[in-house]
Amino acid sequence: MPMHSVLIQKLLSINAHLGKRVAENHFKIYSAGTRNAMTIIDPDKTLICLRSACNFIGSLVRNRARFIFVNTNSLYDDIIDNMTKTIGCRNDTSWRLGGFLTNSSSPRKFRGRNKKLNLTAVHPPDCIVIFDSERKSSVIDEADRLQIPVVGLVDSSTPWETFKKITYPVPANDSARFVYLFCNLITKTFLYEQKRLNAGKPETREDVQLSDQSKTDSKDNVLVLPFEKLEPLSEDLSDIKQLLDKLAILKFIGSVGGDMGLNEPKCTFEITNDTTCLDVIINNIESLNLKYGCSIPLLLMNTSNTENAIQKVLEKHSNKNVHTFLRSRDETSDRDLLKNSKKSSQRHNLYPTNLREVFISLKNNGKLDGLLSQGKEYILVVQPDDLGNLVDPRILSHLVRNNIQYCVEVLPTFSGVENSELLAQEQRIKAGQLKSTKKLWMNLKLIENPLARRTDKNFSISEFLDQPLAIALPMSRYLPLRKTSDLLLYRSDLYSIVDGIMVRNAARANSCDPSIQLGPEFEKVGEFHNRFKSIPNIVELDSLNVTGDVYFGSGITLKGKVVIKAAPQTKIVIPDGTVLENKVINRQSDVLSASL
Secondary structure, eight states, X not given: OOHXXXXXXXXXXXXXXXXXXXXXXXXXXXXXXXXXXXXXXXXHHHHHHHHHHHHHHHHHHHTTOOEEEEOOOGGGHHHHHHHHHXXXXXXXXXXXXXXXXXXXXXXXXXXXXXXXXXXXXXXXXXXXXXXXXXXXHHHHHHXXXXXXXXXXXXXXXXXXXXXXXXXXXEESOOOHHHHHHHHHHHHHHXXXXXXXXXXXXXXXXXXXXXXXXXXXXXXXXXXXXXXXXXXXXXXXXXXXXXXXXXXXXXEEOOSOOGGGTOSSOGGGSEEETTEEHHHHHHHHHHHHHHHHOOOOOEEEEEOTTTHHHHHHHHGGGTTSSEEEEEXXXXXXXXXXXXXXXXXXXXXXXXXXXXXXXXXXXXXXXXXXXXXXXXXXOEEEEEOSOBOSOXXXXXXXXXXXXXXXXXXXXXXXXXXXXXOGGGOOSOEEEEGXXXXXXXXXXXXXXXXXXXXXXXXXXXXXXXXXXXXXXEEXXXXXXXXXXXXXXXXXXXXXXXXXXXXXXXXXXXXXXXXXXXXXXXXXXXXXXXXXXXHBSSOOBOTTEEEEEEESEEEEOSSOEEEEEEEEEOOTTOEEEEOTTOEEESOEEOSHHHHHHHHO
């Protein structure tokens, strides 16, 4: 039996052809006649309209368009929810408030609710799909006013004023069985187009051959965009506020800093002037909130070992938009899954670790639903303790403007030399040549897809992040606290903390920070403090390499390239006030001659 006949029989079996009453003139083009004052809808016309609607939806999915699905019939709720979860679209209910499109930029404070409601996303949708057109004509009116195309079910009772505003009408009896069929077709259309987008499926045989030939070479290639090539922000502060109001930041607090000899997380360790790394991160976000009048929340995911230390730091930030929650334990980490995965590649090393735990914890603690209800669309997941400028609105603007679902921040490395200037244009680079900052920007709606499979023991979050965009940052924007050599850098005269934010010394001529390598004798914070009477002046330093039993006095100045290597069972002490410029010190006598 031909497929056309099968589909017609399917429509007849669910009574899609039964209208509600005699059709008016505008609906007669879909009518096959009447019986007992009831319109008989032509199933051939229904099938043609279904194909047109699905083709239109598919074309929008290929362009990563935004959709809103509108339904007021409670019988359809479960059907719509299952569809939106499967295709990765949020089931936005903000349309239930009048003016959800035309007044979306003016949230109001409702009586009885001591909070502001964000009526919908800042950007209007590209398409609205309505399952009960007659009952929600107000939504259609607003869509028509904004020239937003509408796909909607119509029947013989749909008035002309509503019917003429529906771009792709689908004539049928809007029973639960037909709505189920319609949602099933939409789901298949979405999944097919999303699969083609993710896989980059070629159209022709020649494309297939070229694709197969290049798969081996390009498996680990990542599209990298230089930070300097991002488009400038709008000069309108209200536009930047609306942009940043879509963002939330999640900082993953791992274990205590045992590698530095700490009994607390690195982010709670005081860098200088009673200021911790966590203080700097909070102050960075708060400065954006104050500058643009936005509300960017910071979520801290803790473990039971770090909760007390984090709460102690947060005591001085009680009036700021900071929230904590405990992570949900997951027996299988992403790292373990990747070791056994055939799809594992160097691209996966660009992401923060334990993303599976992060997303499951967000869902289990109710934070994900809370962020979505506040109108948040993107989340920045931060793993390292970074003292740099954490958020740049230009990155978020690029993601929103181009409808990019996720991206990572990286630092290019070429032949061991880290220099983002070598990357002048957008290009594809092997993941092995990129240094990960462990920061991930991600659309919150994308999290729902992997969470639906979280019970699968062989499932990895990275399966959904197989085509990342990477933003190549300049080195000056990335200031991680990983080891004591970083601590030396941030406590020196090269950096200072002004109003709680890390500021670089303008007196340094070199745009790059000096390279500092300290031997294992310095790796614990206790030993680091014992070996430095005070931190040297390093504004003019290019590189410092120290190994062995070495001690520094106070008021020391280091310039150019300095190497200090103490032989085994030999001690070197750099006296107070010493100036070392382009010197190699191997014994104590070398220090004395260098001071002359």
